[in-house]
Amino acid sequence: MHTPVFLEKVVEYLEPIKGGKFIDATFGEGGHTRAILEKEGKVLGIDIDPEQIKKGKENFKRWIDEERLTLITGNFSRIEKIARRYGFKKVKGVIFDLGLSMSQLYEGKGFSYKRLEEPLDLRWNKRFKNTAADLLNYLSFEELYEVIASYSEDPYSREVVEEIVRERRKKRFKKVGDLVRVVERVVRKKDLDKSLRRIFQALRMVVNNETFNLESGLLGSLKVLKKGGRIIVITFHSIEDRIVKRFVKEKGLKLVEKLGIDSKREKSFERTARLRVIEV
Numbered sequence: 001m002h003t004p005v006f007l008e009k010v011v012e013y014l015e016p017i018k019g020g021k022f023i024d025a026t027f028g029e030g031g032h033t034r035a036i037l038e039k040e041g042k043v044l045g046i047d048i049d050p051e052q053i054k055k056g057k058e059n060f061k062r063w064i065d066e067e068r069l070t071l072i073t074g075n076f077s078r079i080e081k082i083a084r085r086y087g088f089k090k091v092k093g094v095i096f097d098l099g100l101s102m103s104q105l106y107e108g109k110g111f112s113y114k115r116l117e118e119p120l121d122l123r124w125n126k127r128f129k130n131t132a133a134d135l136l137n138y139l140s141f142e143e144l145y146e147v148i149a150s151y152s153e154d155p156y157s158r159e160v161v162e163e164i165v166r167e168r169r170k171k172r173f174k175k176v177g178d179l180v181r182v183v184e185r186v187v188r189k190k191d192l193d194k195s196l197r198r199i200f201q202a203l204r205m206v207v208n209n210e211t212f213n214l215e216s217g218l219l220g221s222l223k224v225l226k227k228g229g230r231i232i233v234i235t236f237h238s239i240e241d242r243i244v245k246r247f248v249k250e251k252g253l254k255l256v257e258k259l260g261i262d263s264k265r266e267k268s269f270e271r272t273a274r275l276r277v278i279e280v
């Protein structure tokens with residue numbers, strides 16, 4: 001089971017009360033949703049990964065039957081549309097807990113760089129067009145360098161991309177191990193885990209259009225929240241942090257709380273978690 005890093009804080013800042021409506025934009029394994037439901041709130045849970053919603057429908061059946069939980073496979077970039085469609089208009093809170101949940105590391109989509117035989121896919125949902133392998137096989141050197149350097153912020157980016165381009169002349173990238181072996185060739189052993197974590201996270205962010213999703217999800221939330229409602233965002237990447245900061249500033253919103261911790265998700269690629277509570 002996935003234990004969200006800031007569970008208590010999320011519940012505290014969302015202040016669920018009987019009948020209050022909330023949107024869990026990143027349902028995952030439902031840790032936040034469960035905490036809200038236990039406090040009598042009503043939840044619309046969204047996840048882009050159909051597997052997460054499928055499991056959620058089994059594990060949360062009791063609350064679905066009580067009509068206190070609606071679970072939808074969807075992209076939170078379309079939060080306004082989804083919320084209106086399912087009658088979640090004036091909600092008290094929206095939570096975005098970005099990144100991976102533990103179970104996704106074992107879904108066979110290549111999310112863990114330790115699972116060398118898995119396909120180098122990294123799509124949350126098969127409906128997305130390009131896999132991570134497609135990016136490695138078909139982007140130009142410059143495009144690939146732009147993706148890896150700017151999203152991973154890894155000091156070995158140039159060497160890694162040069163090695164990828166050399167390698168693909170001989171053999172197309174297909175599996176997680178194909179990329180791991182290339183990275184191993186150019187990154188010093190002591191830095192290897194960090195570089196792999198950053199590079200896989202970078203590819204995942206681009207494959208799934210994650211920065212656009214976040215920008216659009218935040219803007220959409222403003223349309224479905226009631227006055228005084230809150231948006232909670234948990235991020236694991238400096239690019240996401242900048243998007244949230246800019247959003248707060250540009251929209252003149254109130255930042256109620258900002259916390260940061262080392263998430264200690266040993267098996268995950270993501271380490272430093274930041275929580276922001278925004279009031280609208």
Ligand SMILES: C[S@@+](CC[C@H](N)C(=O)[O-])C[C@H]1O[C@@H](n2cnc3c(N)ncnc32)[C@H](O)[C@@H]1O
Nearest residue numbers: 026028029030031032047048049075076097100
């Ligand atoms: C860190 S997990 C959330 C964990 C959840 N809070 C819990 O307690 O189990 C992030 C989830 O967000 C989902 N996700 C990522 N991007 C999304 C998007 N654009 N729209 C909806 N869900 C998304 C992922 O599939 C994943 O299940």
